[in-house]
Amino acid sequence: MSRTRWTTVALIVLVWASMMSFGGVAAETVMLYPNIFGDAPASLDRAREFLVAGGPSDYFPPLGATVVLTCLAATAFTWREPRLRWWIVAAAAVFIACEFLFSVLFFWPRNEIMFVDPVGTHSPEYLRQVAQEFVAGHWVRLAGGAVTSALAFTALLRWVGRTAPASTERRERAGTVEGLR
Template identity: 80%
Template sequence: MMSFGGVAAETVMLYPNIFHDAPASLERARDFLTVSGPSDYFPPLGASVVLLGVATTVLTWRDRRLRWWVAAATMVFVAGEFLFSVVFFWPRNEIMFVDPVGTHSPQYLRQVAEEFVAGHRVRLVGGAVTAALAFTALLRWARTPSGARSTGTVVTAGRSDGSGG
């Protein structure tokens, strides 16, 4: 959920400034993001989310109510954030922000920037799906009575004294 918040904030605050007038806006972004930028924040956050997602999947696997919600959240995050970033975003980041200025034509940089923004919309949807799955798992866990959490049993509503009345 934190990762989705970060990506959503980046979408609203940074991307309009970075991509509104490529290639000039890309050069300004290079000048602005010299000390730190998204590449300093998101890789460590993503790695921690993957590790915690895998750990949470393992630790909740025995609870059938949570198992597939947590596993699905982890899988969607790994596919939608990590794998999609490696395959789609990293090469475009290289073109826009690492290659020396003047290496690529303005037309090509505009095309790459448009592709990046379109791909980012897909990533944003994946982040929303991940957050929804993780939040659903959290709600299901929170609605479990604390005694049932520690014993692994499921408590249902009704009378337990057998009086029937």
């Protein structure tokens, strides 16, 4: 397979994975979060009972790894294209900052308090505070996912515009016309 094709595949997978991640976070926001955080600590207890077979922690880590790995691959394939490379590097930086680092530093400790520590360890007031902090911080993750997806999609559009046969023919004709002047 040619480098152009590998680059196209890497960019398509990156866009797909970043949009799946963003879509998952958006779905959590409207479907799960009102149920999980709506009436802490009772809603946290219900969430513990409900999220037994699987939950966000089963879905997002593999998907996040896919986003990061395809960012690395797309960056490697587009390194010779500085006008494209920086869109991908920016997507990777936003994703790593908002989805990974922010999660590790902000969400993981709160998840521990709400869902791992034994029931009764923390006061209801403290659990409500932690739940409110979690929901407020969630908007950073949602915005980061939107920005990552937009940057990755922009990179794909720029790549397709640059490599599409019709645009190549137009550029060649424009170069021929320029050469005649």
